[in-house]
Amino acid sequence: xKKKLLTYSLSLLITTASFGKGHFQQPPADTTIEDIKKxxxxxDEVVKSRALPKKEKVQYFSQVTKYGFKNLFSNYSYNASxxxxxxxxxxxxxxxxxxxxxxxxYLLKMKGWGQPYFNLIENVLIQxxxxxELKYIAVIESNLSTAATSPVGAGGxxxxxxxxxxxxxxxxxxxxDDRRDYYKSTHAAARYLLSLYxxxxxxxxxxxxxxxxxxxxxxxxxxxxxxxxWSLQYYLPEESRTYVKRFIATHYIMEGSxxxxxxGSGFIPxxxxxxxxxxxxxxxxxxxxxxxxxxxxxxxKFNSLVIAKNLSMDIVSFNHYNPDxxxxxxxxxxxxxxxxxxxxxxxxxxxxxxxxECVQVLLGGATIPVTRTTYPxxxxxxxxx
Numbered sequence: 072x073k074k075k076l077l078t079y080s081l082s083l084l085i086t087t088a089s090f091g092k093g094h095f096q097q098p099p100a101d102t103t104i105e106d107i108k109k110x111x112x113x114x115d116e117v118v119k120s121r122a123l124p125k126k127e128k129v130q131y132f133s134q135v136t137k138y139g140f141k142n143l144f145s146n147y148s149y150n151a152s153x154x155x156x157x158x159x160x161x162x163x164x165x166x167x168x169x170x171x172x173x174x175x176x177y178l179l180k181m182k183g184w185g186q187p188y189f190n191l192i193e194n195v196l197i198q199x200x201x202x203x204e205l206k207y208i209a210v211i212e213s214n215l216s217t218a219a220t221s222p223v224g225a226g227g228x229x230x231x232x233x234x235x236x237x238x239x240x241x242x243x244x245x246x247x248d249d250r251r252d253y254y255k256s257t258h259a260a261a262r263y264l265l266s267l268y269x270x271x272x273x274x275x276x277x278x279x280x281x282x283x284x285x286x287x288x289x290x291x292x293x294x295x296x297x298x299x300x301w302s303l304q305y306y307l308p309e310e311s312r313t314y315v316k317r318f319i320a321t322h323y324i325m326e327g328s329x330x331x332x333x334x335g336s337g338f339i340p341x342x343x344x345x346x347x348x349x350x351x352x353x354x355x356x357x358x359x360x361x362x363x364x365x366x367x368x369x370x371x372k373f374n375s376l377v378i379a380k381n382l383s384m385d386i387v388s389f390n391h392y393n394p395d396x397x398x399x400x401x402x403x404x405x406x407x408x409x410x411x412x413x414x415x416x417x418x419x420x421x422x423x424x425x426x427x428e429c430v431q432v433l434l435g436g437a438t439i440p441v442t443r444t445t446y447p448x449x450x451x452x453x454x455x456x
Contacts, residue, residue, distance in 0.1 A: 107272075110135050114269040118262045121240040123198055132200025132265070139274035140202065142300055143319065148202065155327035162301045163319045170320035178324045181210065184390060187375045187397055188215045188228075192257050194432065199261040202274065207321045208260075208281065211314065217251040226250045229260040239263050253376070254432070275300035275315050283311035355394055356409070364392065365415040370405040374429040381425050382414045 113131065117124045124132065137147050145158045156164060192206040212230040213219035220226045224233065227250030233243045239259040241249035249255045267277040270285060279300065280288045291306035292298055304312040356364065375396045379389040390396070392409045400406045410418060418425065 111269050114265050117199070118239070118266050121262065124200065129198065129200040134200075136201055136265075136268060136274075139268060139272060139277070140204070142273060142275055149204065149322070149326060151326065155323060159319070159323070159327075160301065163316065166316040167320045167323045170317065171324060174320070175324050178210070178321060181215070182325060183394075184387065185210075185215050186395075187386060187390075188253065190374070190397055191253060191376055191432070195254070195257040195261055199265060201261055201264060204322055205264060205274070207318055207325065208264075208278065209257075210321050210325075211317050217253060227256050228253060229256050231256065231259065231263075235263065239266075271298075273298065273300065278315045278318050279307055279311045282314040283308050287311060355391065360392075363411065364409045365412050367408045367410075367415060367419065368405060369408045370400075371426055372430050373400060373406075373426060374432060377429045377432060378418070378425060381421060381428070382410070382417055384414060 110131075113124075113128055117128065140147050143160055143163070149155075150158060159167075188209070189206055192209060193203045196203055196205055209215055209228045213228045215228055217228055219228065219230065221230060225231060226233075226248065229250070231239075231241065231250045233250075236243050236250050236256075236259065239262045241252075241255060241259050243250060249259075264277060264281070267280050267285065268274070271277050271280060271288065276288050276292075276298070279291075287308060288311075291303040294306045295303035297303045300315060304315070373396075375389055375393065376386060378384075379386045382389070392411075393406070396406060396408075408415075408418070
């Protein structure tokens, strides 16, 4: 096995160096990066315990799960410094172009107002050693909306059915619906995605299973004699194969065309009139709003979602007063916070407790809150197909 891995590693280096459009390479079918049995046991342990995996397990998961994109990206993950078409499977290119014509305008708008949600989701995925690209599943499922409800009863940003939600640690009853809690539901989604990956070991197949159920994917694998999505796609229901392609196209629109939906890179630099290159804070308030608003310079690891929750503000309203808050704070280290007087008074009185909660969410050191924390989102104006 070691000899096989060494031979494959050398060939991969050669392939990567000469990779071009139309020459998508895949690892040999018998190449195993880690012992599958060990991987399965560790995933089962995390899913059943409903607790965050320890650091060493996170590192292990991050190594084994990245290979799940072997049938999408030439080097297992997207590299923003390289042309997108040089690293994505050519089978996906036609659908990407077609999907862009009908959906790119809406998704490009989502880059801005959805940034705090992408940051939160990505942070949770990292705590489980999962690829950050999986955050776009929530876009396909619900357009990031906590209020989203399907005709069959799936709810929340990750569109859990009640039974599945309970299996992965969420409370769903007449009084409480944790599916609509961003923080809790994203932790449950991470555990569910890990569980699906344990069985399928390919993220494209996991997405097909997330949409149509694992049984249909197993059936397609059996009928096609393949575990490669591109080979078995037409044995899947049309909805499921289109779902996978929507994920790929969404990823391209968000990141492949100069997207800003990755933590720490969301702020687009602006320049002062003198051309010195100093970042300036965006302003979209009317003169009347500016006359009423109070301002306070802040620095540190504040998070817009946590602040809005503590101030009982809708995140859309918070973003209106403070555009690009998370991205600019990450880029410059400071921000001139703007709030209505009553909200500012509460923020000043509770500044340090709010900051502490922000840091705990960022580092992942806090357990899932006992109290329900629902972050409202902008309701989409247009339903995507």
